[in-house]
Amino acid sequence: EPSSTILGIETSCDDTGCAVVTGKKDVLGESLFSQNVLHLRYGGVNPLVARDLHRENIEQAVSEALEKASININSIDAIAVTIKPGLLISLQIGVKYARYLAKTYQKPIIPIHHMEAHALVARMFHAIEFPFLAVLISGGHCILTLVKNVDNFLLLGYTLDNAPGEVLDKAARRMKLRNIPAYSKLAGGKAIEAAAKISKNPELFPFPIPLVKNRDCNFSFSGIQDTFIRHLLKKESEHNAVGDRIIPEVNDLCAGLQIVIAEHIAHRIERAVLFCTKNNLLKESKTIVVAGGVACNNFIFETLTNVGNLLDCNVLRPPSKVCTDNGIMIAWNGIEKLKKGCQFHDISLDSIDPKAPL
Ligand code: KG4
Numbered sequence: 596e597p598s599s600t601i602l603g604i605e606t607s608c609d610d611t612g613c614a615v616v617t618g619k620k621d622v623l624g625e626s627l628f629s630q631n632v633l634h635l636r637y638g639g640v641n642p643l644v645a646r647d648l649h650r651e652n653i654e655q656a657v658s659e660a661l662e663k664a665s666i667n668i669n670s671i672d673a674i675a676v677t678i679k680p681g682l683l684i685s686l687q688i689g690v691k692y693a694r695y696l697a698k699t700y701q702k703p704i705i706p707i708h709h710m711e712a713h714a715l716v717a718r719m720f721h722a723i724e725f726p727f728l729a730v731l732i733s734g735g736h737c738i739l740t741l742v743k744n745v746d747n748f749l750l751l752g753y754t755l756d757n758a759p760g761e762v763l764d765k766a767a768r769r770m771k772l773r774n775i776p777a778y779s780k781l782a783g784g785k786a787i788e789a790a791a792k793i794s795k796n797p798e799l800f801p802f803p804i805p806l807v808k809n810r811d812c813n814f815s816f817s818g819i820q821d822t823f824i825r826h827l828l829k830k831e832s833e834h835n836a837v838g839d840r841i842i843p844e845v846n847d848l849c850a851g852l853q854i855v856i857a858e859h860i861a862h863r864i865e866r867a868v869l870f871c872t873k874n875n876l877l878k879e880s881k882t883i884v885v886a887g888g889v890a891c892n893n894f895i896f897e898t899l900t901n902v903g904n905l906l907d908c909n910v911l912r913p914p915s916k917v918c919t920d921n922g923i924m925i926a927w928n929g930i931e932k933l934k935k936g937c938q939f940h941d942i943s944l945d946s947i948d949p950k951a952p953l
Pocket residue numbers: 608732733734735736759760761763764782783784785788887888889890891892893918919920
């Protein structure tokens with residue numbers, strides 16, 4: 596059986612990612628232009644800055660992926676590109692460039708849903724059959740979904756307010772972790788993980804777990820954020836930690852925050868597994884995929900693994916660099932759609948959908 600080769604293009608948020616992936620699960624070439632460090636200066640993603648950087652980098656990102664793959668674009672079978680959800684003006688850069696390439700080289704375009712791609716890419720690295728549960732935790736999203744097939748997702752729960760990565764990023768900024776040289780170049784969540792790891796008293800700051808009495812699978816992180824701020828303000832005033840000064844309990848505060856986020860997600864997973872089991876939605880071998888940038892967090896992943904294992908589930912995640920936004924997952928989703936026999940037509944800029952649900 597001949598395997599197809601797909602070029603994937605991702606520009607939904609602040610990373611310009613491209614990759615050439617085959618149906619045999621080989622990543623022939625990839626490129627990633629990350630804007631993280633730049634955005635740190637703006638205190639979050641600035642959409643206009645993100646758009647401009649995508650525009651600046653997209654051509655080079657594509658040629659770098661092709662060059663590393665030692666492949667001519669004529670030998671590509673199709674171009675997969677993220678059309679939703681994400682920042683409108685960022686998505687437009689990827690879609691416009693994909694359409695230009697498709698027209699110039701006469702290639703089909705495969706439209707990709709960014710969150711579906713996060714979930715499906717785990718199948719590139721592990722033998723995972725449909726259906727499986729996926730918990731997608733990132734800077735912009737928090738979703739629990741039952742993946743029934745390549746193009747069939749049942750949404751089980753979502754966040755009622757913030758995303759976990761967003762809370763971690765804001766907390767890291769508020770604690771001024773960037774001023775600690777070892778953490779200066781790390782994403783917020785990653786800096787918090789490193790600080791929490793060296794905490795000597797992870798129980799110092801109590802955080803109530805949100806929605807414990809709720810029987811659905813939804814998330815809420817705003818209460819966690821409020822509790823965090825209250826703890827921080829109290830310690831800042833105790834130690835008169837103004838300006839660049841960091842509270843001495845910073846590691847313990849990071850640990851407390853990380854624990855409650857992990858526990859909250861674990862509780863929701865428990866609900867989801869119970870719901871699926873009760874309604875016979877999962878097969879004999881039950882799998883939970885954890886993906887999105889926050890899935891890189893080893894403590895959170897281990898907590899979720901323990902809870903999943905107690906429920907008789909196999910808990911898996913893609914490798915770290917494939918958990919965060921990248922072109923590989925977009926190309927892989929294209930492969931999966933081709934294999935499934937999905938048909939594609941030319942896509943217009945109107946098909947871009949920044950707020951698409953699953
Ligand atoms: O999936 P992603 O690259 O982009 C979005 O779609 O949002 O996720 C980025 C998020 C950021 O909030 C970042 O702080 C978080 O993932 N992150 C982590 C870790 N590494 C990245 N959060 C917790 N622990 C980590 N090790």
